[in-house]
Amino acid sequence: MVKKVVIVGGGAAGIDVLELLLRGKGAADAEELEITLLKKEHEGFFSMCGLPFALQGLYQIKDLDLFEPEFYRAQGIEFRTGTEVTRINLEERYVHLDSGEDLSYDELVIATGSRPFIPPIEGTDLEGVYTLNTREDGEKVDAALHAEETRNAVIIGAGWIGLQAAVAFSKRGITTRVVEKLPYPLPAILDADIASLVKKRLDKEITFMFGRTVRALRGARHVKSVLVDNEEFPADIVLISAGVRPNVDLARAAGIAIGESGGIVTDPALRVKKGNLYLANVYALGDCLEVIDAVTHHPRLSQLASTALIQARVVANNIRGISSSYGPCLSPTVATISGLQIGSVGVITEVARRYGIPLKSGSAVKYTRARFFPDRKLIVAKLLFEARSQRLIGAQLISEETVAERINELTLAIRAGITARDIWMRERCFDPSLTMVEDVLVDAALKACHL
Amino acid sequence: MVKKVVIVGGGAAGIDVLELLLRGKGAADAEELEITLLKKEHEGFFSMCGLPFALQGLYQIKDLDLFEPEFYRAQGIEFRTGTEVTRINLEERYVHLDSGEDLSYDELVIATGSRPFIPPIEGTDLEGVYTLNTREDGEKVDAALHAEETRNAVIIGAGWIGLQAAVAFSKRGITTRVVEKLPYPLPAILDADIASLVKKRLDKEITFMFGRTVRALRGARHVKSVLVDNEEFPADIVLISAGVRPNVDLARAAGIAIGESGGIVTDPALRVKKGNLYLANVYALGDCLEVIDAVTHHPRLSQLASTALIQARVVANNIRGISSSYGPCLSPTVATISGLQIGSVGVITEVARRYGIPLKSGSAVKYTRARFFPDRKLIVAKLLFEARSQRLIGAQLISEETVAERINELTLAIRAGITARDIWMRERCFDPSLTMVEDVLVDAALKACHL
Numbered sequence: 001m002v003k004k005v006v007i008v009g010g011g012a013a014g015i016d017v018l019e020l021l022l023r024g025k026g027a028a029d030a031e032e033l034e035i036t037l038l039k040k041e042h043e044g045f046f047s048m049c050g051l052p053f054a055l056q057g058l059y060q061i062k063d064l065d066l067f068e069p070e071f072y073r074a075q076g077i078e079f080r081t082g083t084e085v086t087r088i089n090l091e092e093r094y095v096h097l098d099s100g101e102d103l104s105y106d107e108l109v110i111a112t113g114s115r116p117f118i119p120p121i122e123g124t125d126l127e128g129v130y131t132l133n134t135r136e137d138g139e140k141v142d143a144a145l146h147a148e149e150t151r152n153a154v155i156i157g158a159g160w161i162g163l164q165a166a167v168a169f170s171k172r173g174i175t176t177r178v179v180e181k182l183p184y185p186l187p188a189i190l191d192a193d194i195a196s197l198v199k200k201r202l203d204k205e206i207t208f209m210f211g212r213t214v215r216a217l218r219g220a221r222h223v224k225s226v227l228v229d230n231e232e233f234p235a236d237i238v239l240i241s242a243g244v245r246p247n248v249d250l251a252r253a254a255g256i257a258i259g260e261s262g263g264i265v266t267d268p269a270l271r272v273k274k275g276n277l278y279l280a281n282v283y284a285l286g287d288c289l290e291v292i293d294a295v296t297h298h299p300r301l302s303q304l305a306s307t308a309l310i311q312a313r314v315v316a317n318n319i320r321g322i323s324s325s326y327g328p329c330l331s332p333t334v335a336t337i338s339g340l341q342i343g344s345v346g347v348i349t350e351v352a353r354r355y356g357i358p359l360k361s362g363s364a365v366k367y368t369r370a371r372f373f374p375d376r377k378l379i380v381a382k383l384l385f386e387a388r389s390q391r392l393i394g395a396q397l398i399s400e401e402t403v404a405e406r407i408n409e410l411t412l413a414i415r416a417g418i419t420a421r422d423i424w425m426r427e428r429c430f431d432p433s434l435t436m437v438e439d440v441l442v443d444a445a446l447k448a449c450h451l
Numbered sequence: 452m453v454k455k456v457v458i459v460g461g462g463a464a465g466i467d468v469l470e471l472l473l474r475g476k477g478a479a480d481a482e483e484l485e486i487t488l489l490k491k492e493h494e495g496f497f498s499m500c501g502l503p504f505a506l507q508g509l510y511q512i513k514d515l516d517l518f519e520p521e522f523y524r525a526q527g528i529e530f531r532t533g534t535e536v537t538r539i540n541l542e543e544r545y546v547h548l549d550s551g552e553d554l555s556y557d558e559l560v561i562a563t564g565s566r567p568f569i570p571p572i573e574g575t576d577l578e579g580v581y582t583l584n585t586r587e588d589g590e591k592v593d594a595a596l597h598a599e600e601t602r603n604a605v606i607i608g609a610g611w612i613g614l615q616a617a618v619a620f621s622k623r624g625i626t627t628r629v630v631e632k633l634p635y636p637l638p639a640i641l642d643a644d645i646a647s648l649v650k651k652r653l654d655k656e657i658t659f660m661f662g663r664t665v666r667a668l669r670g671a672r673h674v675k676s677v678l679v680d681n682e683e684f685p686a687d688i689v690l691i692s693a694g695v696r697p698n699v700d701l702a703r704a705a706g707i708a709i710g711e712s713g714g715i716v717t718d719p720a721l722r723v724k725k726g727n728l729y730l731a732n733v734y735a736l737g738d739c740l741e742v743i744d745a746v747t748h749h750p751r752l753s754q755l756a757s758t759a760l761i762q763a764r765v766v767a768n769n770i771r772g773i774s775s776s777y778g779p780c781l782s783p784t785v786a787t788i789s790g791l792q793i794g795s796v797g798v799i800t801e802v803a804r805r806y807g808i809p810l811k812s813g814s815a816v817k818y819t820r821a822r823f824f825p826d827r828k829l830i831v832a833k834l835l836f837e838a839r840s841q842r843l844i845g846a847q848l849i850s851e852e853t854v855a856e857r858i859n860e861l862t863l864a865i866r867a868g869i870t871a872r873d874i875w876m877r878e879r880c881f882d883p884s885l886t887m888v889e890d891v892l893v894d895a896a897l898k899a900c901h902l
Contacts, residue, residue: 012888050823050883063823305888306881313876332880343880372501372514404885405856409863411878416867425764427862429783429794430757432501434855437463437756 002032005319006095006103008085008250009111010039011048012305013286016312017109017319022075024320031321036078036103038085038095043135044069049305051138052164055145056171061138088254090274090282107281107319110251110264110272114244114287114303119156123217129238132161141165144237145172153177154226154235156214158185160335162241163198166206167338174237176206179228183211188243189333189344193363194382194396201340244303246288256282261299263290268325270314283318285311294328295347295393295414296355302331332411334404341403345411346394347384358387360420362448366440368402370432377401383410383423383444390419390449406441420449453483456770457546457554459536459701460562461490462499463756464737467763468560468770473526475771482772487529487554489536489546494586495520500756502589503615506596507622512589539705541725541733558732558770561702561715561723565695565738565754570607574668580689583612592616595688596623604628605677605686607665609636611786613692614649617657618789625688627657630679634662639694640784640795644814645833645847652791695754697739707733712750714741719776721765734769736762745779746798746844746865747806753782783862785855792854796862797845798835809838811871813899817891819853821883828852834861834874834895841870841900857892871900 005021007014018037025033045067054061072079087096094104116131118124130141144150145168153169155162158180169176180187184195185208199208215227217238226235246263248256257265257273264272264284271278287303289311307329317324332345352359361384369376377400384394395410397403413423423445430437456472458465469488476484496518505512523530538547545555567582569575581592595601596619604620606613609631620627631638635646636659650659660679667678668689677686697714699707708716708724715723715735722729738754740762758780768775783796803810812835820827828851835845846861848854864874874896881888 047821047823047883049881049888050821053824053884058825059823066823304881306879309881309888310876310878330878332878334880334885335882336884341885345880370498370501372498372510372517373504374509402853402856404880404882405853405860407880409856409860411880412860412863412867412869415877416863418863425761426866427761427781427783428757429785429796429855429858429862430500430755430760431786431855432498433504433787434785434792437500437760 002034003106004104005033005035005107005109006105007035007037007109007111008095009113009286010037010041010045010081011111011113011286011308013113013308013312014039014109014111015045016309017111017285017315018072018077020312020316021319022077024316033319036080037072038080038083038097038103040082040084041134041136042081044071044079044081046135048133048135051132051135052161052168054138055142055165055168057168061135061142064135085250088250090254090256090279093281105281108283109315109319110256110282110284110288111286112247112250112288114246116240117243117245118240119214119242121214121216123219123223124240126217126219126223127221128219128223128236129217129240131240132165133244141237141239145169145174150174150236152234153237153239154179154214154233155239155241157240157242158182158208158210159188159241159243160186162239163202163206163337164335165239165241166202169237170205177209177233178206179209179212179214179226181211181213186342189348190342190396191349191382194380194398197380197398198337198340198342202338205338244287246301248288251284251288256284259290259299261290261301263299263301264288265290268327269318269323270311270326271318283315285315291329293347294330296351296357297328298355302329304331304333307331330411330414332407334407339400341397341399341401343397343403343407344395345407346392346414348394348396349384352384352393357393360385360387360390360448362444362446364440364443364447366443367436368399369434370436373432379440381440381444383420383441383448385420385448390421392418392420392423410441420445453485454557455555456484456486456558456560457556458486458488458560458562459546460564460737461488461492461496461532462562462564462737464564464759464763465490465560465562466496467760468562468736468766469523469528471763471767472770473528475767484770487531488523489531489534489548489554491533491535492585492587493532495522495530495532497586499584499586502583502586503612503619505589506593506616506619508619512586512593515586536701539701541705541707541730544732556732559734560766560770561707561733561735561739562737563698563701563739565697567691568694568696569691570665570693572665572667574670574674575691577668577670577674578672579670579674579687580668580691582691583616584695592688592690596620596625601625601687603685604688604690605630605665605684606690606692608691608693609659609661610639610692610694611637613690614653614657614788615786616690616692617653620688621656628660628684629657630660630663630665630677632662632664637793640799641793641847642800642833645831645849648831648849649788649791649793653789656789695738697752699739702735702739707735710741710750712741712752714750714752715739716741719778720769720774721762721777722769734766736766742780744798745781747802747808748779749806753780755782755784758782781862781865783858785858790851792848792850792852794848794854794858795846796858797843797865799845799847800835803835803844808844811836811838811841811899813895813897815891815894815898817894818887819850820885821887824883830891832891832895834871834892834899836871836899841872843869843871843874861892871896
C-alpha cells in the first residue's frame with residue numbers, strides 16, 4: 001500500500017523529515033511513501049543559519065541554496081514551492097491550498113516554523129524596515145546594505161540575529177545602533193556577568209543602547225529615524241530582530257492544541273493533540289513546536305535548526321513505523337559574533353530563579369592551551385549547579401576557540417547527571433598545543449562548589 | 452600535630468600532589484603538613500609535554516620551566532633537586548638518600564615516573580644516541596639538532612614522541628627516517644585504517660620505514676649508521692622513542708607489589724600493597740602506577756600527565772584526610788603532529804579483540820563546519836561500540852581542529868554508557884561557522900550500527 005505523506009513547511013524542520021524519509025526509502029521493509037512537501041517560499045533547501053555570514057561578505061546568499069527543488073523532484077518527491085496551505089481538515093484528512101486545490105494525506109507533518117515578532121509601534125510598515133527570517137528577507141537586506149544612501153542603521157533586539165546583523169552592517173561602514181530593552185546582549189542564553197564580557201568586546205564596533213525601548217519608526221514612505229525613548233536617531237535601515245513566534249494559525253484553526261509557550265502541543269512521538277486525543281497520523285516539529293525543558297520540566301520553545309533535526313528523526317521513524325520518541329530538551333546553542341564564539345546550554349540564572357531552583361554557580365577565566373603555547377586564547381566559563389545535588393544544569397562559554405565542542409560535552413554532562421565533583425575528577429585529554437592540563441571547566445566547578 | 456609528607460619524584464605526578472597539598476594548606480581544618488619533595492633532576496616544575504614543540508622551534512626549552520625550585524621553597528616546601536632516593540624503609544618509615552642521609556616520613560608518595568625502553572641491541576651507548584624523557588635529554592637533542600654536522604637522523608618508534616620529534620628534525624632540514632616494527636604509526640592508540648591516514652599526511656615530510664626492525668647502531672665513538680633489517684642507513688643522530696617503562700625498582704626493593712603491567716599495584720585510594728596489606732601511609736601515582744582499564748577491566752599503564760593530575764587529587768585528598776578514590780581509567784589522549792590533531796580514547800580494535808569484546812565499528816569523514824563555510828576542515832572519526840549493547844567503548848579522531856574537545860566529550864560519553872542510538876538522537880549545538888548540523892560522530896554511529 002502506498003502511504004501519502006504531506007509535509008507542510010519547507011524550512012529546516014520540514015526538509016529534515018523529507019531527507020530522513022528519503023534515506024529510509026531503500027530499506028527492504030520500507031512501506032512505499034508518496035511524499036509531498038508544500039512551501040510558500042520559492043527555494044529548495046536553504047540554510048537560514050548561514051544568512052548573517054553572507055551579509056558579512058563571507059560568501060554569497062546563493063551559496064546557501066543547499067539543494068534546489070529539482071534535486072528532490074528527481075527523487076520522486078512532489079516538492080511544491082510558492083504554495084500556501086490555507087486550511088487543514090483533520091477529519092477528512094486533506095489540506096486545502098491557496099490554489100483552491102485539496103490534497104489528501106495519510107500522514108501529515110506540520111512544520112510551519114516561526115515568524116519574526118513585530119513590536120506594536122508605529123512605522124514598522126515603512127520602506128527600509130526589515131526582518132531576517134527568509135531568503136527573501138536576506139536579499140532585501142543585502143541590497144539595502146549595498147545601497148550608497150544607507151549610512152545609518154538601527155537594529156531592534158540584541159539576540160543572535162541582531163548581533164550578527166550588527167557586525168555585518170558595521171563591516172559595510174554603516175553606523176549601527178543596537179537597541180535592546182534589557183540591560184545586556186543575548187539575555188535569553190547568557191547571565192548578565194557573562195553577557196557584559198560580550199558587550200565589552202563588541203563595544204569597539206557596535207553602538208549599544210541597552211535598557212532602552214524603541215517607541216516609533218519615523219519617515220514619509222521610507223524610514224528616516226527611530227525614536228528611542230525620547231531621543232531620535234537617524235536610520236536609513238531598521239532591522240527588527242526581537243525574537244520569533246511560532247506559526248500556529250493553521251494548526252489552531254484546525255483545532256490542534258496550542259501550549260502555554262505558544263507552540264503546538266504533542267506527545268513524545270510528536271503527534272499533535274486535539275481535544276483529549278493525540279492524532280495517530282498528524283505530527284508537528286520545529287519552530288512551531290512546544291518542547292519540555294530537561295532541567296525545569298516546564299514547557300517552552302526551542303527554535304533551533306539542531307532541535308528540528310532531532311525531532312525530524314522521531315517523526316520520520318514514526319512515519320516509517322519505527323516507534324521513536326522525543327525527550328525533554330536542553331537546547332545547546334552557539335554562534336560566532338565577530339570572531340567571538342559564544343555558547344550556552346541548559347538554564348541561565350534567571351530561569352533557575354523563575355522556577356525556584358537553588359543554584360551554586362562559578363566562573364573562571366583561563367587559557368585554551370598551555371600558557372607557554374603561542375596560539376593560546378582566553379576562555380571564560382560559567383557553570384551552574386543545582387545547589388543540593390551539585391548536578392550541572394547550565395553552562396555559558398566565551399572564547400575564540402573550542403566553544404562549540406565544549407557546549408556539546410556539557411550538554412552530555414547535564415544529560416548524564418554529572419556533578420561538580422565529577423567535573424573535578426574526570427579524565428580530560430592533554431597536549432600543550434591543544435589544552436591545559438587543568439581545564440577552565442575544572443576551575444569553574446571548583447569555584448562553584450568550593451571543592 | 453605536624454605531619455611529614457615525603458614525595459619521591461618531581462615530574463608532573465609528584466608536583467601535582469605538591470601543588471594540591473599547597474592549595475589545601477589555607478583550609479581551616481587542614482592539618483599542618485611539612486612537605487619534602489625529592490627529585491634527581493635539577494629543575495623545578497618542568498613541562499615535559501611541551502618539549503617536542505620546543506624542538507620544533509615554537510619556543511625555547513627554558514619557557515617550559517613553569518616554576519623554579521625557589522617558587523616552592525618560598526612557600527615552605529623542602530624542594531630538593533639533584534637528590535636520589537636509594538632505598539625505602541617501610542617498617543621504620545624513612546627514605547635513604549644518595550647523600551647517605553635518612554629522611555623520616557609520616558606519609559610517603561611514590562611518583563618515580565618512567566624511563567625510556569632501550570631495545571637490547573648493540574650501539575645504544577654510542578654518542579649521538581638520545582632519548583627524550585627529561586629536560587636534559589631535550590637540551591642535548593636540541594644542541595645536536597643545531598650542530599652543522601647533523602644531516603641524517605633515525606628515529607626508533609612511531610609513537611607520539613617519535614612522530615613529534617620527526618617533525619622537529621625535518622623542520623631543521625635533517626633527513627629523517629622513522630623505523631617502526633609495526634606496519635603503521637601510533638599503534639597504541641589508533642587502528643590500522645585511521646593510522647594509515649596519519650601516515651599519508653606525514654609522508655610528505657618524514658620517511659617512514661614500517662614493519663622493520665633496527666638490528667644495531669654502528670659507529671666508533673659517535674653513531675654513524677643504523678642497521679635496519681639488513682640495510683644500513685646513515686645517522687648522525689638516533690632518537691630511541693620505543694615507549695617508556697615504569698620506574699619501580701625502588702618500590703620493588705621495598706617489597707611493594709608490582710602488577711602484571713609492570714606498574715605499582717594500589718587500592719582505589721592509591722595506597723600501595725605489601726604482602727596482603729595496603730599500607731595506610733604510602734601512596735603511588737603517575738607513570739609508575741598500574742591502573743584498571745574502564746572498558747576491559749584489566750590492568751594496564753596510563754602514562755599521561757592528565758592521568759597523573761586526577762590521581763594526584765586522590766592522593767592529596769587522602770593525605771589531608773578527605774577520603775577519595777580513583778576509578779578505572781579511559782586515558783583520553785591527543786596530540787598535534789605537523790598541524791594534524793590526533794586523538795583517541797577507550798579501546799582500539801586490537802585491544803577489544805585481545806579481551807574478546809565483540810565490536811561494531813563505523814568510520815566517517817565530514818567537514819567540521821557547514822559545507823558552505825570557507826574555513827571548514829575535514830574530520831575523520833572512527834567509533835567502536837560493544838556489539839551487543841551498542842555502547843560506545845572507543846573513539847579515534849583526526850582533523851586540523853576540534854579534536855581535543857571532542858575526545859573529552861567522547862570520554863564522558865563512554866563513561867556515561869552512551870549507545871550508538873544515543874549519539875544519533877542527542878542534541879548538539881549548531882552554527883554554520885562552527886559545526887555541521889549533522890555531525891561526523893552521528894555519521895560514524897550510523898555506519899557502525901546501521902541505524
